[in-house]
Amino acid sequence: MIGKRIGDRYEVLNYIGGGGMSRVYLAHDIILGRDVAIKVLNYDFSNEEELKRRFMREALSATSLTHPNIVDIFDVGEDGNIHYLVMEYIDGQTLKEFIVSNGPLSPEEALPIMQQLVSAISNAHYNGIIHRDIKPQNILMDREGNVKITDFGIAMALSATMHTKTNSVLGTVHYLSPEQARGGMITKKSDIYSVGIVFYELLTGELPFSGESAVSIALKHLQEKTPSVRALFPSIPQSVENVILKATAKDTSARYVSADEMQDDLSTVLSPERANEERFTLPFDDEATRAIPAILTEPSIQNVEETIKHETVSSEPVQEKKQAEPKKKRKKWPFIVSSLVLLALLGVLIAFLPSLLGLKKIEVPDVSNLEEVEAIAILEEEGFEIDERIEESSDEIDIGKVIKTSPEAGKQRPSGTEITLYVSSGKELISIENYIGEDFKQTASILANDYQSIEAEEVYSDKPAGTIIEQDPTPGTEIVPSETDLVFTVSQGIERVTVKNLVGYSESELQDYEKESGLAVTIERSEHSNSVSEGQVISQKPESGTKIAKGQKVSVVISKGKEKQPIKHIIQTVTIPYEVEESVETDEDEGVKEQPQEQEPQTVRIYIQDRNHSMTDPSEEFTITEDQEVTITIELEEGGRGAYRIMRDNVQIEEKTFDYDDAE
């Protein structure tokens, strides 16, 4: 590919990178004399005409986008069986690479990146283009730190029609919106979700949902709440976390209405006025309100607060109000008309019926709070007939007693009129909602008036602090709230342990500490140490005093004891003189020649003290008949002392001692 000319104008210079679907090259546009990036698709379209057309169409529409934070697409083409996109060349790295080497970022560092991204998305959305696959791998960062989104509108084009092994799309599902995971409609809000996940990753350096397979991650997007960035980094302002929570709300209607709204929110997110913002909570959904009828008014109060909070940016609540009002008006008129007609009819009936039929009117007696049998007896005695009995729950009237009648007590009715009895079925049973996963404080404040009592039992868990992890009664149990003690098991967060100073601990002491602290102690490596004796801890990570979650790892370095210095050798060359006899010395001239025969051998013993020898036995023993040179080698360990002694015929002729340091 390199060196090749594509489309008669782009000379391919270098390979830049690539993913599963494409390879990207640096190329030179010889017509405009500029460097460009060329994305060559790995996909063979020869069997997929329809797919090819779709890809070309989407790529062409993406060429219409011009924005400082969107990688420009200059050209789309095919050359032989090569399909390519010509794009603006960005000298830099992907945002993924940037996060890996620089993450996590502070809110102040992350915010400008987010503002650029959201601005780009807003522009694309304005032009009717949804990205569908926003992820840091699709975002480039130039040397000045400007970010640009690439692959607008084309990223998912190829994935749809082929059989795909899900693990090959692992990179994509990390940022997948719930509606995409579910296969629902992809909207502009899907991009907002994904960019919310990117914000999470910028601030924490981690992904909010991870798992072994693409499927498990996709399910988490559908089922699990976005984890709190503040749980990891408590210094992040709540207002910043709120942006993530709102952008990544599972329900699209709870998300930002548009990228513009998100942009507005970002522009003030670090302002001092918002420093003490409350945590973003999702408005209650229909199911929740249905099951807790007693507190219907409270969520609506909450909604008003929500509205006020986002007044500057949100247009949705206003629209809702507009829609709601005309409905009410429309309903009112028919109601008034029909009740007027009814009243008139009733008046006529009351005035004329009795006289027409000649029936005597009786007052319906008040039988409320009487046992059903009793009530029936009284009513029948009065001359009424019992039409129907309807069971209704009631908080005031005990089970089995009459709540009311219809027609109600006090009304004048002809005898023989059929009366409907409403009999109490006791207090209303409701099926208790599932509050697991909700915030305890918030839930308790909402439910406080309905339940006899609400208690929290705090336990350590890996769920964020304050989250309800169990409830008693369990979800779905039929209960009367006002008679129920509701007990929530609430997470205190992960139990944290202060790491002890482990320096000097032996391995068995470490094992004890591991059991007692709940931390995982691992020996990272062993090192020599002059100050710490063998088998004991020299250093640890994290340092003592650090608070870490139970189950976390503490790694230690164990001493191998002192490092042994190399063995040194002291090599001495000594000449052992042969002691000549007196007589020979006098008769020098003659004696020289005869000396060899006349020389008495003298015994030499060499004693050595070093790491191999001791002075008790000679290390060498030999005889000499003339001066002789010997080489003595002394081996010393660190700190060792050595010596040699030379004896000739039991006379010490030389002795020397050495220190380790004497040696070279």
Next chain:
Amino acid sequence: MQYAVLSDIGKKRTLNEDRAAVFTLPNGLILAVIADGMGGHQGGDFASSTALRMMGEEFEKLKDASFQSHEDWAEWLKETVLFVNRALYNYANENKKLEGMGTTLEAILIKEQFCYGTHIGDSRVYQINKEEIKQITTDHSYVKVLIDSGEITEQEAEVHPQRNWIIKALGSERFVEPDCYSLLLGDASYLLLCSDGLSNKVSDSLIRDIVLSERLLNEKATALVEKANQLGGEDNISVILLQAPAGVNAT
């Protein structure tokens, strides 16, 4: 044992990446295999055809086999599938162009009325008796997981853009764990192996009606494929229809 095999390109594709075959041995053993390949370039085609060929070659070696227990037959089938998986995976690793290839695989080894099956991917095996049709295999598909976790309905799964995502495939990873099952073939009952080109298009009840209709076995297979084509034929369609001889009792 009677059988019919049919693999059709469908109406939209220009390449048939499905493979289907029934192998037989003089000792009466039968091996039915369907593979639906995936992966760009020629990868899918290579994966399904290689898997089929290798299964056939290994099956050939059973002509003198005299396994005693049921476990031995089932074990042989599973081991063979794992062997083919390794071979495909290694091949893909050595050949850049085939990277990411893989295939679904339905393989059923039949010895008299005993059937031993392995299943990987979203091709399917159905058993059809006098009045009912039963899906033997569970799709290893993303949408199936979503259905099982209550996230989407069967209807939503049918139009899910990622309904082609499979969570297991032969040859795409170093290790694969096939689903293994065994069946008894009842009197005159049918076994149907098919690729998703059929099951995505033709409902279970319609499949049952066609299989139980008064036709020759070959015509039934043809009718199934034709039906899928009539309903769009976007994908390759493969079917293997096996019928147990009458008079065999599955008790």
